[in-house]
Amino acid sequence: MTVYRCEDTLESVFTAIYLAYEEKRDHEDTMVSLTDDPILFAEDVTVQPDEEKTRKVMNTLKRRFGGEDCEYLCMALAANDMDKAQAVYRTVVEGLRRGCGPGHLFDNLADNYIHRAFALARGVSTEAGHQKQFLRFQELENGVLYSRIGPKNDVMVFLMPHFADRLSIENFMIYDEKRNLFGIHPAGKAWYLLRGEEADRPMQLRYSAEETVYQELFRQFCHTITIKERKNPKLQKGMLPLRFREYMVEFI
Structure with a gap:
């Protein structure tokens, strides 16, 4: 053999x-x-x-x-x-x-x-x-849109074309913390990947003032529209697995 x-x-x-x-x-x-x-x-x-x-x-x-x-x-x-x-x-x-x-x-x-x-x-x-639906971008102080994910599989190469098409005029990056992998898209240019030793893990992120306000508004909105009598945790887990929630603003 x-x-x-x-x-x-x-x-x-x-x-x-x-x-x-x-x-x-x-x-x-x-x-x-x-x-x-x-x-x-x-x-x-x-x-x-x-x-x-x-x-x-x-x-x-x-x-x-x-x-x-x-x-x-x-x-x-x-x-x-x-x-x-x-x-x-x-x-x-x-x-x-x-x-x-x-x-x-x-x-x-x-x-x-x-x-x-x-x-x-x-x-x-x-x-x-699922990542295309649940991924959340957050605006940093420098205006870059940033998202952190932790998928089971290496899906970055399938996500970047999707968001590059929809956010073509934006500077954004997606960070896969399980693989130390960045997907980086400079505004108006082609996206690329930065993997392994070339990529430094982000330590401290500073959000823009507007981002902090909108995060809080979005959390309040999600809590406000919740109907207590119709709460169904089992159904919610089926529609939105727990592993996605730590990366979503409304659950933080």
Whole structure:
């Protein structure tokens, strides 16, 4: 067996997929792994992420499976799951082997790998949708709009295009505190990510005077419209999970 040892990034996994085809590996006897767990008698190959190889794989996936299914594969790789790399790899292998056209990559959900990749992608898509609804921006003293989030999955790359389109003339940033990752959008320019050691965790934030006033007004508004007799905590938790509330002004 050949085991490609990857970093937990899309670039690393796509590079491993490229290498598996370039080196003509037996896909039934090949694994793409994000862990260092030893496998008896396996040949380990350490993968160095390659931008050109990643681009080639991405172009092939878009051409063969269509943009929507390609995006779903990317979403699966954004999931907080250590088996996602193998699931995506084998889903791609099966899709190419069966000659799946656009929109049909995930048709065979009886296949364990395809079903796993689909489930992971659906979970990431759902969380990205929730973040778009529940994310709160707050204005800092310097006029920058700032939001803090803590998602289970790495959804930043799916959030930034959404807000960059709607807040194109604003300076804003979104901070994923679980991954020490910033999504930064300068007004009128392209957005970008700042990750890891390059990004300093924000320590003390100072809100603008207007922001402080509006936060208090919004809290009072939410309390005022509440109908005590119709309070339903169980339903509320179903509609708004508790893990989102620590990042929402009205619950602070």
